[in-house]
Amino acid sequence: MTTENLLIEIGTEELPPKSLRTLAEAFAANIKTELTALELENTDVTWYASPRRLGIKVANLVARQADKIVEKRGPAVKAAFDTDGNATKAAQGWARGCGIDVADAERYETEKGAWLLHKAKVAGKGVDALLPDAISKALAKLPISKPMRWGNSKIQFIRPVHTVTVMFGSNLIQGNILGKDIKNELQGHRFHHPERVSISHADEVESVLKSAYVIADYEERKALVRGQIESVAAKNNAVVAMDEALLEEVTSLVEWPVTLVATFEASFLDVPSEALIYTMKDDQKYFPLLDQDGNLLNKFLFVSNIESKNPEQVIKGNEKVVRPRLADAQFFFETDKKYTLESRLESLDTVLFQKQLGTLKDKSIRISELAAFIATKLGADETKAARAGLLSKTDLMTEMVMEFTDVQGVMGMHYARFDGEDELVAVAQNEQYMPRFSGDNLPSNEISQAVALADKFDSLVGIFGIGQAPKGDKDPFALRRAAIGALRIMVEKELELDILEIVAKSQELFTDKLTNENVAQDVFDFMLGRFRAWYQDQNIAVDVIQAVLARRPSYPVDFDRRVKAVSHFRSLDSAEALAAANKRVGNILAKNDLVIANKIDETLLSEDAEKALAETVLSFKAKFEQLGQGSYTNKLTQLADIRETVDTFFDNVMVMSDDEAVKLNRLALLNQLRNLFLDIADISVLQ
Template identity: 35%
Template sequence: MHTQDFLLEIGMEEIPARFLNPALEQLKELAVNLLRENRLPFGEIKTCGTPRRLVLYVYNLAGVQESLIQEVKGPAVKVAFNPAGEPTRAALGFAKSQGVDVSQLVVKNLGPVEYVFAVKRQEGRPATEVLAGLCPSLIAGLHFPKPMRWGTLEVRFARPIRWLVALYGDQVIDFSYAGLRSGRITYGHRFLSQGPLEIPHASKYFEVMERGRVVVDPERRREMIWNQVKELAAGAGGQVVPDEELLTEVTNLVEYPLALCGSFDESFLQLPAEVLVTPMREHQRYFPVRDARGKLLPRFIAISNGNEDYLDTIRAGNEKVLRARLADAAFFWKEDLAIPLAQRVEALKKVVWQESLGTVYDKVERLIGLSRYLARVFAVGEKETEQVLRAAYLAKADLVTNMVYEFPELQGVMGREYALASGEDPAVARAIYEHYLPRFSGDELPVSTPGRILSLADKMDTLVGCFAIGIEPTGSQDPYGLRRQALGICHICLEGELVLSLRGLIEQAYEQYRGRVELKLRREQVISHLMDFFAQRLKGIFADRGLSYDTVEAVLAAGFDDLTGAWQRAQAVEAFRDEPHFEAVLTAFTRAHNLSRKHGSTTVDPAVLVHPAEVALYKKLKEVQEEVARNLAARDYRGALAAMASLRPGVDQFFDAVMVMVDDEKIRNNRLSLLKGVATLALGVADLSKLVAAPGDKLYT
């Protein structure tokens, strides 16, 4: 089959860096789907891009569509032809409707009946013709967070489209879009390439772009940048800590990367490291340089979009901009230190946290109450209790400092630094910083006791307040970061193996609001909604940790008020499923559960037990219940499951010898209560009815 490479380039004004990767993923997915739908076989598909272009490159695209053969079922043979074998009006009408001659109809069996079929073959069209129709669909199918319109056009795109290239081999794929006509003319680097560039053949595209000083492949740009950064850092006597997010962003900001090393006054190193790193990284997209011990050096590495021409001028410009930012930071630092952190708390009364939930000062008061509750739950000593209460009082004070106003990313960080500068206990300062953790997926977790308590209090206060006034995440909308807050609580409890009642914490947080603000939902409604919300977070966490879906469902169905306990139970169930006893436990439970699921009582009257098999099962159940209770109290969940396995022989004997559904209502209910006791015994660990039996397991129903 004849094949050629296909190229589509969408040239445009510079798009935001964060738009590029999702757009390339969409472009590839759209191309794969459309080419398959249109029966155009292809080899590899590659998408590349820079701030000024999105590129689709398809290797070895077939020159002609694959033919399409369709079989359309018509009437039964006995209806289509008379006894003499002549076509009836039914056959003639069917053939005409399908555009074939009646003589071309074929006969096929469908079960015991023969039918006539019209077999139609649709020859494939040339790829150039098909692609001309697909290209506009490829471009129109791309979606962006904030699309633009320009001129009088109805077209929406990330930024205005300025040129279109579409080539199949050396042939131009002719189409129009956004008032532009496709061709073979592209443009190179905005400053390093002059005038239009002609692409003679799709296979020459990357070569032409190199001449135009454009590195189209993002992976290659990324590798170039990182190698240059490491080389410059080593030359400055330091190193750069890998930063994937920043590296991805600068890769998507340039077409022809060149790293440069700049410097700043050493006197700025007296400021906290975060005060220097934040303007460098967040505002200027610079890579900070550190020594072998991780201490900042008065150096930074920036990525320019060009060559070495005017490099000294570019370096001087970057140094000037950074110098101004660091001078501002130094000024803010000096001004903020003039007022002790504790004296700023009063100013929080004028800062609205959420219009329906009051000020930040109100939140601080709730944090103090909730932290006191958690200190009691965790049996924290007097000194640490004082530390966490002091930290709760000061936790939000840095929000009214000049530094955090200018650099919001430094909230918590500056609270720690200003607390230390104000002479506060280092444990208090650390808790102020830690209470914002984790800030994003994979971030560090609080490790100090005051930090953990304050972080849990702050996150639960936010969750309960928002849910109580009807603010819950919907789809991708989560302006208060409630999913992140709930995940943070889960991770803190699980990693720290903290034991507390999730429901109890929700109740206490709700009580902190009661009487202070008007809440839309009652306490039980908030608890119900939040427990469901946490269940979804736990499902994700447990699945990410490698647990099977039915283990997760079984454990959460049995309750997860104790988050740490739920995780320990899940681990026990998952491990127990590989042991020989698992089949015994599941069989005993399943047999008892299936018969007693609609029965509501587990109270057994020993005097009503008449058969030796039910007497024996009752006696064994009492023994196992005591053993399981001891295991659960000791959090020995695998031991509890092993104890349950010993019920299997008694359950089997019971079902072999005893008729449960007898006419005597008293005896029948007593036997159902006995079975219900067996079935509910496992609920201290998991709802075993949610488990899917392993292949080969023979379960009774």
């Protein structure tokens, strides 16, 4: 069948840059779904996007659907004819609907009887008839939270639409989409090529747009921006403070990128670099430059959407724009330094953390006490932890943080140093929020770790304690992130801390504010659930996680050791057989509601197989008691050697002996065997 490449482009006003990739990917996925539903075969669906267009390319799309035979089953033969052999009304109505006479119907024979059957050949439709509706459906399903209407039209889309282009090879598909007739015209660059350009074939889209100063391919444009930035930085003997999210956003803002370098007054460098960098990146979409030692320079890069004949004027314009923002940061910094962090503690009493849980000052006092408690468990300085916790939210009341919210914590660190606070206390002001996102760094020292954990557990216990646990995708207090962050700190920093113990202390600090009597269990269950999600992201098998979850370890670092041990054990040859044996033992014990002794009576052992198993079990039990807690991988690896002894036991020994004493002793033996594994995990759940 004939195939051609398909081009679809929707030309619009400037699209939201932070949504551009999401919209384009969703458009491609939706088109693929629609083509599949229409049985229009193709080899690939790809997307391109720029500020003023969403584009789709479909490779080797068939020109029309394949013809197919459609079977329409009618009434059963018994119901289709009366006793005289005449067609009933049901049969006549069915045949009329099929466009045939009853006599022309075929028979469909099954074990349950026969039915009338009509096979009709349905001719496939061409893409020219199918595509406009399919594209409209794909566009209607885009993730657009706030669609717009323009002019006097009732049509809605994320931005006003100017052009719709659908080319099947060299053929223009006719139709109307989003209120626009389909034409072979594309928008050029808004400034360099404001007039539209014609396209005669789907394959020409990149070259045609490039002639109109538009680099259509998103990844090509992103690579070009990255290359320009790195090249200009190198020419200035500098390193660019690369930010992948910013690079993505800038790529979505320009169609013809041109990177230039600008400067600002060196006096601004007296302000903490984080505040300046935030201002340049977030407000202006600039890329700050650093020297080879990582210090901020009074230079920055910006990506223009025009290739100016007079770039000096463009540079001056951007320098003029950034100066007031940097001046604001400088003013806020100088103003904030007039007051210590400690002096701002009382002002936290004017800000509500949560109506039932009190103010930010209340939270700070709780964090202080909980951080001190955690510090003692870590053998760290509880006085410094308490001090760091007490000051932890004070920078929220500074002018700088009120204006630039993303520098919370880091400004607290700078102000604490300016106030003469201990360095560990100062660093904790910043590191209390770590990890801020997936893969972020963790607090570097025990004081910071104590404060970070205290902050996260205070939120978890408090919000769960008033019955406002996250539901569905609603998590206004970011408790999922807090739980994952706390687990990461305890596991990756190998902190021997007990979740239940920290929760109990936190619960105590809330006094009578909490209303949920099951808060400790609810928080513990929630964190165990986060463990499951976390390990699945690391490609740990679900049954391995379930095996450890069954034992509900409350020390995260201990949980992690068990997961790693079971994951290793699962790869051994004996794992499957021993998992099945454990499941069998568990079923036997569950079916016998009997009091099982804690010890094995060796005088009741009669069969060689049970004597061998008892000897092995007792030997492992003694050996493991000497090893103590931990060493899980070593223990499970050794237990893998027990497989043959267990198999022999089940092959040769009747557990449910007629002799009650012998039966109970064999159950005690199996119970001790199972407990060797249960001390680590429930391996019976392994698949």
